[in-house]
Amino acid sequence: MSDLVLHGYWRSSASYRVRIALNLKKLSYRQITHDLRTGEQTDPTYRAIAPAGLVPALEWGDHAFVQSLAILEWLEEYWPDPALLPRAYEPRAIVRGMASILVADIHPLNNLRVMNYLKSNLELSTEAAHAWMSHWMSEGLAALEAMIARYGGDYAFGDQLTMADCCLVPQVYNAERFGVDISRFRHLGAATARARAHPAVAAAHPDLQPDADPA
The missing domain is CATH 3.40.30.10 (Glutaredoxin)
Incomplete structure (x- = not known):
């Protein structure tokens, strides 16, 4: 292989x-x-x-x-x-929907190239650009909070880590960097905390990567 x-x-x-x-x-x-x-x-x-x-x-x-x-x-x-997707068709679609909220609705509006465009091309201040990005993160996370409240268990969907958690943990990391108040999203915050505690998830943290900036 x-x-x-x-x-x-x-x-x-x-x-x-x-x-x-x-x-x-x-x-x-x-x-x-x-x-x-x-x-x-x-x-x-x-x-x-x-x-x-x-x-x-x-x-x-x-x-x-x-x-x-x-x-x-x-x-x-x-x-x-x-498995990172449930076996049954309906739960698989729900997990994919959760992942898509994070990957398609939230992330494209808060990545580096968007922030650079807001600041360089639209001449927004750093504070205004961060506020714009934080607004859209909060909107998407609020939608996900409702889904986790309905379908979550130990993690974002049920009691096993799924593709939704693979996408959720990094997005919460981003949101925290931009000062989004995650405590407003009780179910989402609890699912994220449990996922972060899993050794495989913890090892993927940005600070632990070989190219990370020195502490």
Whole structure:
């Protein structure tokens, strides 16, 4: 079997999602970092792997997979145990919906390139840009709070870690960085805390990655 190579960046929440899934499935992988702050992800060599110039990308043999949710789905199909999606169709759709709120509704509005555009092109102050991003994070997290209140158990959906948790933990990390009050979301906060305590999730934390900034 070919080695798995994860192209990412320590503080990228999308890379964080994939690290969690790889760890939960107990897969070994090598990391290659692309510092988003200096634009390393736009280098032509990396764009040959990931044409959009975004992280993460996961290389496996002759293949390069992009987009974190697609990577999570591939990992689930190729290494189905432990499962990150429920077996029944309806619960699987609910978990995918939770993950999509995080990946499609929230994250695109609070990543680095959006923040840079708000500040550089629209000339918003740092404070105004952060307030704009925090607003949309709060809106999405409120929707997820309602779903976790209905479907959650120990974790975001039921009592097993799922793809929803792989996406939730990094988004809460982002929200906390921008000063979003997570205590408003009781069920979401409790599910996140329990997920963070799992050794595989804890090991994926940005601060523990080889390319993390010195403390």
